[in-house]
Structures are given as C-alpha cells and as structure tokens.
Amino acid sequence: xxxxxxxxPNDNNGNPRRCYVLFNENGVAVGAWDEGYAGxxxxxxxxxxxxxxxxxxxxxxxxxxxxx
Numbered sequence: 001x002x003x004x005x006x007x008x009p010n011d012n013n014g015n016p017r018r019c020y021v022l023f024n025e026n027g028v029a030v031g032a033w034d035e036g037y038a039g040x041x042x043x044x045x046x047x048x049x050x051x052x053x054x055x056x057x058x059x060x061x062x063x064x065x066x067x068x
Contacts, residue, residue, distance in 0.1 A: 001025070003052045008062035017062050020052065032068040
C-alpha cells in the first residue's frame with residue numbers, strides 16, 4: 001500500500017485543501033481522507049506513521065480524489 005498527501009491551494013477563506021489517498025499494490029485508490037484541520041489525525045490510526053510524499057494538485061483535482 002502507498003499513501004500520498006495531495007495538497008491544493010487554500011480556498012478563498014484560507015481553509016486548507018489537503019487529502020490523503022491510499023493506493024493498493026496495483027495502483028488503485030482504495031481510500032481518501034480529507035485532512036482539514038485535523039492533520040494526520042484524519043487518517044485511521046494504523047496509517048498515521050506511514051511515510052507519505054506530498055503532491056501539489058489543483059483544487060479540482062483535490063475534489064475529484066475525495067470522491068474515491
């Protein structure tokens with residue numbers, strides 16, 4: 001399993017737009033969690049210590065990934 005953090009620019013009110021996406025061994029997204037203000041606490045506890053790269057995305061890409 002691979003976990004990544006997708007980071008889009010903040011919205012007009014300054015709210016963060018970041019989400020974690022978990023991929024299985026075949027590269028298929030199997031879960032997505034909106035970070036909000038919770039930070040890594042938005043993830044299930046067993047995933048919180050997993051290393052994750054940060055990938056910059058657009059706001060529309062961010063919204064699409066949350067539909068996984």
